[in-house]
Amino acid sequence: MKTRMIIVAAPSGAGKSSFVARAIEEIPQLVDIITFTTRNIRKGEKNGLQYHFISHDDFKAKIEKGFFVEWAKVHTNFYGTSYESLESTWAAGKCAIMDIDIQGVLTFKSKYPDAKTIFILPPSIDELRRRIEKRDGGMPADIEVRMANAEKEIAEASKFDFQIVNDNFEQSYAEFKKIIEKLLG
Template identity: 75%
Template structure:
């Protein structure tokens, strides 16, 4: 049976969103699942790109309604994936691909045991810090929380079906693309 669900996880700033976004645009068999978040939009983002931005109140209401396959508090904000978004991809006979926080992976694997998992590793913890600071236009207020979480998350990498070190983006992306194409074959 071909793969119907691919889950990509990584510490914040390791490149998971960039990989998933780029490959989803290149491969029509993939649907990039847009998750919900309570975090503020960053420069260059908009509703649905790369998240559905909702209030904490709306998020809590959706939790009570059973709207999410999984949800988690990551750093200081909530993130969640809806059942509907995955089901819509499957109705189109496409593979759902998503980047989610590592906390959500176990929940997904419990509900969808045939899901494949990919972990994107930074070349080093120092490089990860540099990328986050560059991306966020300076040192984010929660940088130490993110770095502590990153170290915990990296220790979980061996539990994933595949691991890729994102050192040189194009080379690492090629590896990622090859893995996904093999899963879809």
């Protein structure tokens, strides 16, 4: 296997979780690295499936123990990736794929320079806002924070190995899948 780690980043609401979830179903060499988070569970999510949902206190204890490869505060919550999840994936001869925030990408690239990165762009900021409202069932309280963060994140897209504009899910996903298959050799 040519690539052992694929990192997918995007502003909140651009579709990164949907791309990664579908790729996991369709490409057997991929293992989704499940992130730990302190954010509240959303409707339809299950603990241990989309995220490992833990308390702020548990998260802070794990930071102190050196449990995370990287962790970051995003919006108002913490997110982190454990060393153990990566090591067990590689021991099984698989490629780790994960969707993480832009801060995390820089940390991963510094620790694992061979990681490949893909940035998912929304067609526009207005469309991104519409998607977030639709997904969250209305206007989230932190929408302005998310939109300001999205603009900063989009400005970093050119630093990624690949960029895909998610304007039509099926076409954009097909492009995403093709990139991954090429990376896996």
